[in-house]
Every structure is written in structure tokens, then in C-alpha cells.
Amino acid sequence: MGTVVLTMKASVIEMFLVLLVTGIHSNKEMTKKIKRLKFNVPQINCDVKAGKIINPEFIVKCPAGCQDPKYHVYGTDVYASYSSVCGAAVHSGVLDNSGGKILVRKVAGQSGYKGSYSNGVQSLSLPRWRESFIVSESKPQKGVTYPSALTYSSSKTPAAKADLWSTPTYTSSQNRPGANPGVQRQDSSGAAFQKPVGADVSLGEMDFWKPGSVLLDAGFVPKEELSTQSLEPVSLGDPNCKVDLSFLIDGSSSIGKRRFRIQKQFLADIAQALDIGPAGPLMGVVQYGDNPATHFNLRTHTNSRDLKTAIEKITQRGGLANAGRAISFVTKNFFSKANGNRGGSPNVAVVLVDGWPTDKVEEASRLARESGINIFFITIEGAVENEKQYVLEPNFVNKAVCRTNGFYSFHVQSWFGLHKTLQPLVKRVCDTERLACSKTCLNSADIGFVIDGSSSVGTGNFRTVLQFVANLSKEFEISDTDTRVGAVQYTYEQRLEFGFDKYSSKADVLNAIKRVGYWSGGTSTGAAINYALEQLFQKSKPNKRKLMILITDGRSYDDVRIPALAAHLKGVITYAVGVAWAAQEELEVIATHPARDHSFFADDFDNLYQYVPRIIRNICTEFNSQPRN
Structure with missing residues (x-):
């Protein structure tokens, strides 16, 4: 009998131990399952401002595309709570434009926020704001419980457009870090906002921004929130x-x-x-x-x-x-x-x-x-x-x-x-006057002068034409890496006076122009254009602008249309300068479109000098209107 009783006791103890072990194991499994439950991270839109969220510290998930400049950010490292939460995360480098999770912590307001360009986002400066926040990687801090749902300061949804009072709003001063005691009022939605003691924020006393100040989304803000000048101005550079x-x-x-x-x-x-x-x-x-x-x-x-x-x-x-x-x-x-x-x-x-x-x-x-x-x-x-x-x-x-x-x-x-x-x-x-290798209208061209040396010009007038060519050349920076100058003289025939690679200084070019001898003969302008394309511009450098400046005193004996079209198709910008008996319609055919900017007429050789500044101005205006690189 004693043996049976002992056996029964042993069975009961054994069963108890099994149940105990099973319970402990079940509890461990339950604990593991609880631990395996993922923290529910709330999602927000790119336009949600930190000031609209009451929670002092929270983890959120941002969508992609918050790098867009329409999501305004104010400050650097520490951001005014009027900023887009996700835009600030991209600016700080915590996120890229593909989105992700971030940790946001509210801090006290700053006396000034400095704007900067970082990670594809231009943040703006702000004189002061009542509340700030910082963003970091979404690593939960030990002992901190993060909300699975955010509390907003307005009954409107997070994606809703900001209401009239765009400043952060709170239901009590305890909910806002660094809050000063004050009187509560309600905005148009019924939510309360904090009014600092002594500040009158009636609708009639809104301050509109002065020129040069930061313009916020709503267009105006209570004047107690911002002054129009930053305490620490951002340098725009020297x-x-x-x-x-x-x-x-x-x-x-x-x-x-x-x-x-x-x-x-x-x-x-x-x-x-x-x-x-x-x-x-x-x-x-x-x-x-x-x-x-x-x-x-x-x-x-x-x-x-x-x-x-x-x-x-x-x-x-x-x-x-x-x-x-x-x-x-x-x-x-x-x-x-x-x-x-x-x-x-x-x-x-x-x-x-x-x-x-x-x-x-x-x-x-x-x-x-x-x-x-x-x-x-x-x-x-x-x-x-x-x-x-x-x-x-x-x-x-x-x-x-x-x-x-x-x-x-x-x-x-x-x-x-x-x-x-x-x-x-x-x-x-920083000595921009001496940076002569910068590409400008005066140092980036191959300029070919095509000069009429026909009998009707005469020796005296031909010297005047050469002076006109020299006056134009003086305006350019001339070297083998800057603007280069070449010249062709024509009558019925053509002659290469000097090519682009002949002279590499302004003094040498001016001396070469002075030495050109008058030829005399007929006027075959079309043939001269073809000759210049083959003998001058065929040897132009690929990255140089090609400018042809043609000077003539009469109507051509041959056709100019086809040669002029060939020049235009080859990218040669053609200026036609006519004197005395030159035909206006012929000048316009030769000139690059629009003809009014590329063709000029002087009734006398002695008046040619007047067109130097106009031609230079037109060359530079055209150059500056084109993409630089």
C-alpha cells in the first residue's frame, strides 16, 4: 500500500513538473512572439510640417519624392517646426529621395535658422521660431515608447492644406517643448493655439513680408512669430x-x-x-x-x-x-x-x-x-x-x-x-579680369575677313577698309588658344592673305593687316565666299565659333545665294558690310538670319568706323544668348 501511495505521489509530482516546464516554455514562446511583433511605424506625406504633430518624439516613414522644392525646409541641422519633416530629413542626409524611416525629436525654438543647399534640397533662412526639431536615423532609444499613431494639432488630416494659422498649435502649453505661459485662442478649425503674453495676434495686424524676406506658404504669419531680418544673415558670397x-x-x-x-x-x-x-x-x-x-x-x-x-x-x-x-x-x-x-x-x-x-x-x-x-x-x-x-x-x-x-x-x-x-x-x-582663358564673345572665335579689292574701291578707300578690319580685330583677345584671325582678298580671283594659324598675337595680326596690298579687279563675291570656306574655315578648330565678316562696295558679278547658303549650313555666322554701290538685297542674302543684325550699309568709306561698336555688340549679344558649354 505504501508503495502504491509513493508511486502515485511520484506521478503527481512528475505531472506537475511537466506542466510547469510546459508553462514556462509557453511563456517563453509567447514572449518571443510578442518580441517578433513589428512596431507599427506611422506614414506621413512630404508636405507634413513638424509643428502640426504634437508628439515630442516619434518615428515616421516618409515616401519617395520629398526632395521637391515645394516642400519647404527652414534651417540646417536644427530645423524650424514650420519645415516639412521629410524634406528636412533629405536635406540633413538621413534620407535620400527614395524615402524611408526617420526618428524625429522636438527641441526648443532658435533665435535664427540658417539656410543652406545640401543633398539636393535648398533650405531657407528664418529669423526665429518658437519650436525646432532634429532628425536622425530610425534607431529606437532604450526606454522610449514611440507612438504607433501620431497626434495632430488640428482636426484636419495630415495631407490637408495648412489652415490660416500656419504656426504650430497646441492644446496646452505643456504639450510644447519650451513653451511660455500664455493665453489660448482657437483657430478657424476650433483647435487651440498658444498666444504669448502681451502679443496681439489679431487678424488685422498680420505683417506681410518685405522684399528679400522669406515668404512662407500661407503668405503671411503672426508678426510675433517672425521679424523680417535674420539675427545671423546668410552670406551670399563674395x-x-x-x-x-x-x-x-x-x-x-x-x-x-x-x-x-x-x-x-x-x-x-x-x-x-x-x-x-x-x-x-x-x-x-x-x-x-x-x-x-x-x-x-x-x-x-x-x-x-x-x-x-x-x-x-x-x-x-x-x-x-x-x-x-x-x-x-x-x-x-x-x-x-x-x-x-x-x-x-x-x-x-x-x-x-x-x-x-x-x-x-x-x-x-x-x-x-x-x-x-x-x-x-x-x-x-x-x-x-x-x-x-x-x-x-x-x-x-x-x-x-x-x-x-x-x-x-x-x-x-x-x-x-x-x-x-x-x-x-x-x-x-578671383581676378576675373585676368582669367583670359574663360570663354567669352571676345576670345572664342575664328574670324575670317573677306575683303573686296576690286577696282571700284581704289587705293585710298582700300586703306580705310583695312583700318576698319584692324579696328574690329583690336576688340578681340587674340592668341593661338583665344580668338584667331585670318583674311582673304578677292576680285575676280581670290588670295589668302593669312590663315588662322599664321599669327598668335594681336600685334602680329595688326601688322599683317597693315601689310595687305591692294589688288584691283572685278567683283566675284560668291566665289570669294566659297574660297574662304575652303581655305580659311576648313582649318577652323571644332570648338571655335566661326565668324565671316565680308566687306564689299558693289554688286557681285556672280551668284551669292548658293555660296551664302553653304556658309550658313556649315555653321559660319556671316556679317555683310556694304559701302557706296553695294546692293542691299545682296547683303541680306549673304548675312546670317536675322539680316537686320548681320548686315550693315555705309554710304561712304569714311563712315565705316561707326559700325565697329555695333558689330562687336551684335557678336557678343548673339554669343551670350547661346548655351555657354
Whole structure:
């Protein structure tokens, strides 16, 4: 009997233990299931402002497309709560334009918010706002419970258009971080907003923005919220240094980590020395090794502080020092409107080279110059005697820059002396009067003069015509890389007086014009145009504008229509200047459309000089109306 009782007790204990273990296991499984339950992250639209959400800290999911400028953002790093939550997340770099989850935390209002351009979003400046927020990656903080549904300050839906009171609104002062005690009122929807003590925010006392101030969505705001002037104005940049600047930095393996850091520090110091801004210099950085890559373009950072921060984050690429490939890359890709090129500002590329390039730079630099880019070279620690055999292009710097007068090049004996070039470099790139390699209407053309030397002109008048040609030529920057000048004289026959590649200075061109001898004969203008196309413009450089300036005193003995059409189809811009007995309708046929801008008539040779400024003005007006690169 005792044995049976013991057996029954053992069975009961065993069953109890099984149930206990099973219960514990079930609880663990339940706990695991609870842990596996995903946190429900609320979604918001791109236009939702932080001030419309009452929760002091929350995680939300943003959709794609919030980079659009219509979603306004105010501030940098710390944003006014009038900003789009998702737009601020893109601006700060936490999200890209494809959207995603972010953590948002409300903080106290700021005395001023500084605008900047970052990650494709232009944030605006704001004098002050009662509440701010910061965004970060959506990593939940320990001990913090995040809402699965947001509480909004208005009964309207998140996607609804902002109501009349566009400022953040709260049901009580406790709900708003940093709130001051005040009197509550209600807006048109019935939601309460906080009115600071002593502030009259009646509808009759709204302040409209003055010119130059930030204009908010609703068009006006309570005047207690904003003043019309920022406490910390954002610099628009130095207007005396309005250049578009690209730095090509050496990231090759040979430079080493230490010297690469010195190079980055030099760039950061340049960014500090230049007052970066939309009305002044803009700067981007390309690093080259085996292949070049753009770290940031002219649009990316529009103030010196952001630029310095971005430079500090650059990492070395390694590989060979293919500077020539990098220059070609910059010529084709960097100075475009999409990348922030402003068209009217000189384009400058500064190439830093450790030792020497591992590829050729002369041809790439020539094409860059002919595209209007001012090439500067800074070489550090050049080849010693036993290394010169490895240099592909001896004297490569003088071949790369457009002037050999030392203005466009620096040589530094040691990386530790690089900082000494900072001030001279800044001074030179900002000296827009001396940046002669910028593409302008006066230095980017091949100009062919086609001069009537027929008997009706006469010796005296022919000298007047040559003076007219000289006066026009004087207006241009003449060199083998700038504007080039050639001349043809014609009667029944044609003669090449000098071609585009004959003279490379203004003085030589003017002397050549002076030496042209009067020929005398008939007037075959059509044949002369064909001859100029074959003997002059056939040898024009691809990136040059082709200008033909034809001067005649009479009607042509041959047809001018077909030769003129051939010139137009070949992209030669033709100016026709008639004197005395020239036929007006013939001039208009020769001239590029519209004829009123490209044909001129003087009743006397002595009046030709009057047309010099008009022709130059028309040439430049036409040039400036075209895309620059």
C-alpha cells in the first residue's frame, strides 16, 4: 500500500513538473512572439510640417519624392517646426529621395535658422521660431515608447492644406517643448493655439513680408512669430569673386595617407578663404586616381561651412595619377547647368599633382581651354633627375596652361609648403579680369575677313577698309588658344592673305593687316565666299565659333545665294558690310538670319568706323544668348 501511495505521489509530482516546464516554455514562446511583433511605424506625406504633430518624439516613414522644392525646409541641422519633416530629413542626409524611416525629436525654438543647399534640397533662412526639431536615423532609444499613431494639432488630416494659422498649435502649453505661459485662442478649425503674453495676434495686424524676406506658404504669419531680418544673415558670397571653381585632387596611391590629409586641409582652408555663396564663388571637388569621380558639384554646398565639412569626409581612391583623364572628365561633365554652372561666371579648374601625372595632359588641357575653362596647375615635389624618364610629357605644366607667364601655375618643393600658395591662388582665381582663358564673345572665335579689292574701291578707300578690319580685330583677345584671325582678298580671283594659324598675337595680326596690298579687279563675291570656306574655315578648330565678316562696295558679278547658303549650313555666322554701290538685297542674302543684325550699309568709306561698336555688340549679344558649354 505504501508503495502504491509513493508511486502515485511520484506521478503527481512528475505531472506537475511537466506542466510547469510546459508553462514556462509557453511563456517563453509567447514572449518571443510578442518580441517578433513589428512596431507599427506611422506614414506621413512630404508636405507634413513638424509643428502640426504634437508628439515630442516619434518615428515616421516618409515616401519617395520629398526632395521637391515645394516642400519647404527652414534651417540646417536644427530645423524650424514650420519645415516639412521629410524634406528636412533629405536635406540633413538621413534620407535620400527614395524615402524611408526617420526618428524625429522636438527641441526648443532658435533665435535664427540658417539656410543652406545640401543633398539636393535648398533650405531657407528664418529669423526665429518658437519650436525646432532634429532628425536622425530610425534607431529606437532604450526606454522610449514611440507612438504607433501620431497626434495632430488640428482636426484636419495630415495631407490637408495648412489652415490660416500656419504656426504650430497646441492644446496646452505643456504639450510644447519650451513653451511660455500664455493665453489660448482657437483657430478657424476650433483647435487651440498658444498666444504669448502681451502679443496681439489679431487678424488685422498680420505683417506681410518685405522684399528679400522669406515668404512662407500661407503668405503671411503672426508678426510675433517672425521679424523680417535674420539675427545671423546668410552670406551670399563674395560678389568680387564670382567664379565657378573645380578642384581636381590627386587621390593616387603614390601620394600616401599623410600627404592626402595635407591636401584635404589645403582644400578646407581654400573653402574658408573663399566666401562661398550663390552671388560669389561656388566650388566643387573631383578626385582622380585610375578614374575620376565627382565628390560634390557646384550646387551641392553653397556656403564655406558646409563645404569644409564635406571636404573632411573625402576618402582616398588610390590607383594611378591619371590627371589628363580627370581634366577630360571635368570638361565633359562638371561645368554643366545641371551641376550648377552659372554661364556668365568664369570656369576655373585647379589641378593638384603629386610629382607628375601618369598620363598625358596637354591635349586634354587644350580641349578644356577651348571649352572656356581656365586651367591652373599646382605641382608638388616634382620628379628628381633619375625619375624624369618616367614623365610622359616633359614640361607638362607649360603645355597644359594657356599662358606660360607663371600666372596659371605653382610649383611647391614640399607638401609642407603647400599652404604658402593659398593666398596667391585665391587672389588669382578671383581676378576675373585676368582669367583670359574663360570663354567669352571676345576670345572664342575664328574670324575670317573677306575683303573686296576690286577696282571700284581704289587705293585710298582700300586703306580705310583695312583700318576698319584692324579696328574690329583690336576688340578681340587674340592668341593661338583665344580668338584667331585670318583674311582673304578677292576680285575676280581670290588670295589668302593669312590663315588662322599664321599669327598668335594681336600685334602680329595688326601688322599683317597693315601689310595687305591692294589688288584691283572685278567683283566675284560668291566665289570669294566659297574660297574662304575652303581655305580659311576648313582649318577652323571644332570648338571655335566661326565668324565671316565680308566687306564689299558693289554688286557681285556672280551668284551669292548658293555660296551664302553653304556658309550658313556649315555653321559660319556671316556679317555683310556694304559701302557706296553695294546692293542691299545682296547683303541680306549673304548675312546670317536675322539680316537686320548681320548686315550693315555705309554710304561712304569714311563712315565705316561707326559700325565697329555695333558689330562687336551684335557678336557678343548673339554669343551670350547661346548655351555657354
